[in-house]
Amino acid sequence: MKLFKAEEYINQLSIDSVVFGYKNKELKVLVAKVHFDGDFWSLPGGFIYKEEGTDLAAARVLEERTGLKDIFLEQYRVFGQEGRSNNVLFESLLDKPKSDFFTKEDYNWLSQRFVSIGYYALVEIDKVKLSKGVFDEKVEWVDYKKLPNLIMDHGLMVEHALETLRLNFDRKLIGFNLLPETFTMRELKELYEAVYDKPFARNNFQKKMLDLNVLERLEKKYTGAANKAPYLYRFKH
Numbered sequence: 001m002k003l004f005k006a007e008e009y010i011n012q013l014s015i016d017s018v019v020f021g022y023k024n025k026e027l028k029v030l031v032a033k034v035h036f037d038g039d040f041w042s043l044p045g046g047f048i049y050k051e052e053g054t055d056l057a058a059a060r061v062l063e064e065r066t067g068l069k070d071i072f073l074e075q076y077r078v079f080g081q082e083g084r085s086n087n088v089l090f091e092s093l094l095d096k097p098k099s100d101f102f103t104k105e106d107y108n109w110l111s112q113r114f115v116s117i118g119y120y121a122l123v124e125i126d127k128v129k130l131s132k133g134v135f136d137e138k139v140e141w142v143d144y145k146k147l148p149n150l151i152m153d154h155g156l157m158v159e160h161a162l163e164t165l166r167l168n169f170d171r172k173l174i175g176f177n178l179l180p181e182t183f184t185m186r187e188l189k190e191l192y193e194a195v196y197d198k199p200f201a202r203n204n205f206q207k208k209m210l211d212l213n214v215l216e217r218l219e220k221k222y223t224g225a226a227n228k229a230p231y232l233y234r235f236k237h
Contacts (some may be wrong), residue, residue: 004134006109009047014114015058016045016079016154018161019066020143020221021125022178027194028125028141029158031064031148035137041148043157044133067129072122072177076164077221080115080155120161122177139143145197166196173214176235182218184230185209 019030034040046061049055055075063069130139142148144158169175169192178191189205209215216236220229 004106006106010050010051011109012112012114014045014116015049015054016043016063016116016118016157017062018043018071018120018158019062019119019146020122020161020165020178022080022121022191022194023125023141025190025194026143027055029144029147030139031132031142031150032065032136032139033149035132035135039148040132040151041154042151043154043206044139046133054117058117061133062119062121064133065131066123067131068123068127072174073119075117075119076122077118077157077160078115079118079157081153084113084115084152118157118161120164122165122174124177124180126180134158144214169195170212182232182234184232186230188233 021028021030030044031041032044032056034042044061044065046064048057048124054061055073058067058073062071080167087098125141134141144162147155147158149155150158165174175188175191175195178186185206188209189200189226192205193199214236215233218232218234220231
C-alpha cells in the first residue's frame with residue numbers, strides 16, 4: 001500500500017462520490033467502512049493532487065474503487081458548511097505515535113475542515129471489481145434505503161445526489177449505465193421504480209418511454225415459457 005503523504009495534495013479540498021448501482025430491483029450505493037477504530041462508514045472519497053484537475057481526481061478515485069473507466073460521472077454540488085471537519089473521526093488518533101502508514105502531522109492535516117466537491121456516478125454492478133481505498137477496511141453495495149450512519153454530511157450528499165439523479169434521469173439518458181446493453185420494457189420499468197421509489201403503470205410507462213424516442217427495439221426475448229415473449233430494447237447511440 002502506498003505511503004500517504006499529505007503534502008502531495010491540495011490543502012482542505014476533497015472529492016466525495018455517490019456511486020449508484022442497480023441489482024435485484026434495488027438502487028444501491030457504494031459505501032466504505034473506514035479502517036479505524038469504531039463503526040465509521042463513508043462514501044468513496046479522496047484528495048486532489050496539486051497538479052491534477054478535479055474531474056480527473058474524481059475519475060481516479062472512482063477507478064481505484066471500481067476498476068472502471070469512462071463511466072457516467074458528474075459534479076453536482078459543493079459541500080463546505082462551516083464547522084465541516086473530520087474531528088470526530090480522528091480525535092482518537094491524534095495522540096497516537098508515528099505509524100508506518102502516516103504521521104501525526106498527517107493526522108492533523110486530515111482532521112481539518114475540508115470543502116468537498118460532490119460527484120455522482122452510475123455503474124453496472126456486474127462490471128465492477130471492488131477494491132479498497134487507502135483508508136478503507138472494506139467497501140460494499142448497500143440498498144440506498146438501508147444505508148448505515150455515514151460520517152459528517154455524507155448522508156446529505158446521498159440525498160442531494162439522488163435528487164439530481166431523478167431530475168436528470170430522462171433528460172440525460174443516464175439510466176443506460178445501470179442496465180446491461182439490452183433489456184426488456186419491464187426491466188426498464190423496474191429500474192425507474194427503484195430510482196423514484198414508486199410504482200409506474202405499465203401502459204403509461206411504455207408510452208412515455210417510446211415517446212422519448214431513445215429506445216431501439218430488437219428481437220423478442222424467448223425464454224421457453226408459455227407467456228408472450230417480450231421485446232428486447234437498447235438505448236440509441
